[in-house]
Amino acid sequence: MNGNTADNKAGTGTNRIRSESAKLHANTRRVYTQPYDLVVSSLIDQIKNNIVFLRPLSERPQFQRRYVWTNTRASLLVESILLNVPIPPCYLSQNEQFELDVIDGQQRLYSIYRFVENEFALTGLKVLADLNRMRFHQLPAMLQRKISTHTLRLVAITNESHPEIKFDVFERLNSNTSPLNAQELRNCVYRGALNELLKDVVFYEPWLRIVNRKTPNKRMRDEELALRFFAWQLQGVETYRTPQKHWLNDAAHAGQSYSAAKISELRAMWEGAINNSLIWFDPLECFRRWPVQRYRTINRALFDLTMCTAAIVSPDTAKAVRSSFRAEYERLLRNVEFEDLISRAIDHTRRTKRRLQIWKDHVGRVLV
Numbered sequence: 001m002n003g004n005t006a007d008n009k010a011g012t013g014t015n016r017i018r019s020e021s022a023k024l025h026a027n028t029r030r031v032y033t034q035p036y037d038l039v040v041s042s043l044i045d046q047i048k049n050n051i052v053f054l055r056p057l058s059e060r061p062q063f064q065r066r067y068v069w070t071n072t073r074a075s076l077l078v079e080s081i082l083l084n085v086p087i088p089p090c091y092l093s094q095n096e097q098f099e100l101d102v103i104d105g106q107q108r109l110y111s112i113y114r115f116v117e118n119e120f121a122l123t124g125l126k127v128l129a130d131l132n133r134m135r136f137h138q139l140p141a142m143l144q145r146k147i148s149t150h151t152l153r154l155v156a157i158t159n160e161s162h163p164e165i166k167f168d169v170f171e172r173l174n175s176n177t178s179p180l181n182a183q184e185l186r187n188c189v190y191r192g193a194l195n196e197l198l199k200d201v202v203f204y205e206p207w208l209r210i211v212n213r214k215t216p217n218k219r220m221r222d223e224e225l226a227l228r229f230f231a232w233q234l235q236g237v238e239t240y241r242t243p244q245k246h247w248l249n250d251a252a253h254a255g256q257s258y259s260a261a262k263i264s265e266l267r268a269m270w271e272g273a274i275n276n277s278l279i280w281f282d283p284l285e286c287f288r289r290w291p292v293q294r295y296r297t298i299n300r301a302l303f304d305l306t307m308c309t310a311a312i313v314s315p316d317t318a319k320a321v322r323s324s325f326r327a328e329y330e331r332l333l334r335n336v337e338f339e340d341l342i343s344r345a346i347d348h349t350r351r352t353k354r355r356l357q358i359w360k361d362h363v364g365r366v367l368v
Contacts, residue, residue, distance in 0.1 A: 031165045036092060036100070036156040040081075041148040043109065044116055052092065052100045054110055067110050072124035074111035075132075079125050081112075081150050082143060089153040091173055093166070093188060096159050101188060103157075104173040116147065163189055163253050164246065182245045183224035186252050194230065194255025197263050198223040201270045209283040210274070211298065225300065227251060229273065229307045230266055237356060244347040269311055276310035276318040280325050289342070290333055301342040301352075305359045313367060321366050328362045 038046065046052040056067055080087060090105025102109055114120055118135045125132050136144060157166060170185045187195060201207070202222035208214065216222040231251035241247050258266075277286050287303040289295035310318065318325075332338050341355040 031161040031169050032158045033161075034156050034158055036154040037151050038154060039149050039151050040112060040116065043152060043154075044113055046100075047113060050099070052102065054102045054106060054113070057110070057113070067107065069107045069111055071120045074115060074120065075122040075124055077108060077111050078115050078122060078147070079128050079131075081147055082128060082131075087153070089155050092154055092156045093170075094156050094159045095191065098159070100156060103170055103188060105154075109152075112147075112152075164249055167249055181219055181221075181224075182248070183220040183227070186227075186249065187220060187223070190249070190252035190256055192256025193258040193260075193263050194227075194252060194266075197255075197258075197266060198226045198230075201226050201267060204271060204274060206271075206274050206278055206283075210278070210286045212284060224248070225298070225303060226270065228300065228304060229270065229311075230255070232304060232308050233266075233269060233311060237353060240349060240352060242347060242349050272315075273307045273310040276313060276315060277306055279315065279318040280306075280310075280322055280329075290330065299342055301346040301355060305356070305363075309359075309363055309367070317367070324366045325363065328366050332359070332362050 043052065047054055047057060050058075077087070087108065088105070090109055091103050092100040093103045094100055115122075116136050118137050121133050121135045121138075122131050123133070131139065131143075136147070139147075157169060161169075167185060167189045170180075170189060171182075187199075202216040207222070208216070211217070211222065227248055231248055234254070235247070235251055239247065239250075281287075284296075285292055287298045287306055289299055289302065313321075335358070338355065338358050341351050341358070345351055346355075
C-alpha cells in the first residue's frame with residue numbers, strides 16, 4: 001500500500017513537472033505584436049532614414065518579390081486613400097537592431113511611396129477622374145495634406161517573438177499569387193552570419209557548373225540545398241526530425257551568431273565537398289540519378305548523401321576511390337529499395353535514416 005502511495009505521489013509529481021515544463025515551453029514559443037500605425041509622411045521619413053526597409057529601395061527584405069503593380073493599380077490605391085476606403089493592414093518584422101522589414105504589404109507601401117515622391121501620375125481613376133494625369137505635387141494642397149496625414153494600419157512582429165513561431169506567422173501571412181517558399185521566409189527570419197554565407201557559397205563557380213546556370217536560382221533553392229548540407233554537418237543525423245523545415249530552421253537560427261572563424265570553416269567545408277564530388281562525377285552527373293538524360297534535376301537525397309561523404313575525405317582519397325565509388329553508386333541506383341527511398345517521401349525521418357544506412361553499407365566499404 002505504502003509503495004503504491006509513493007508511486008502515485010511520484011507519478012503526480014512527474015506529471016506536475018511535465019505540465020509546468022509544457023507551460024514554460026508554450027510561454028517561450030509566442031509571437032508578440034504591437035500596433036505601429038504611421039501617417040504617410042512619417043512612414044516615408046522612416047523609409048528614408050533606414051528604419052523601415054522596403055524593396056526595391058534596399059536589398060532587403062530579400063525574400064520579397066519585385067515590385068509588380070502597374071501605375072493604374074497604384075493609382076486606385078491612392079484614390080482609395082482620398083476616398084477613405086479602408087486598406088488592409090501591413091505587417092513588419094522587427095529585428096534585434098529594432099529595424100523593420102516589410103513582410104506583407106510591400107506593393108501597397110511602395111506604391112504610396114512612389115506617388116508621394118512624384119514618380120508617376122494618377123491614371124485610370126473612375127470616381128476622382130478629374131485627378132488623372134496629376135502627380136502628387138500637382139494635386140491641390142488640401143489633397144496633398146490628406147494623403148500625407150492619412151494613417152496607415154501597420155502591425156510589427158517584435159523581436160521578442162520566438163523565431164520558430166515568427167516563421168509560422170510569415171507563412172500564414174504569405175498569400176501572394178507566387179507564395180514565398182520556406183527558404184525565402186528563412187532569409188527574413190534568420191538573418192545573420194550563416195544566412196549571409198548561404199547567399200555567398202551558391203555563387204561558387206564549381207557549384208554553378210553543377211546546376212548548369214550562370215547565377216543561383218532566384219527562389220533561393222540553391223541556398224536551401226546549402227543549408228541542408230550545413231545542417232547535416234552541424235546537427236547530425238541524431239537530431240533529424242520532420243517536418244524537415246523545422247530542423248532546417250534550427251540550423252539557420254543557431255547560425256545567426258556564428259563567428260567569422262566558424263563561417264570560414266564552413267565555407268571551406270562546402271568548397272571541399274563540392275570539389276571532391278566533382279572528382280567523382282562530371283558536373284551534370286553530380287547529385288543526379290542515372291541516366292542523366294532522363295534525370296536532369298538534382299536529387300536532394302543524393303545531394304545529401306554524396307556531399308556528406310565528400311566532406312569527410314581528402315582530395316587524394318577521393319581520387320584513389322573514384323572508380324570503386326562510382327561502381328557502388330551505380331549499384332545503389334539499381335537497388336530497388338534504395339531507388340524507392342530517393343524517389344518519394346525523401347524527408348520522412350524513418351526513410352531518411354534507412355537511406356543513410358544503406359548508403360553507409362555500400363559506400364562505407366569503399367572508403368575503408
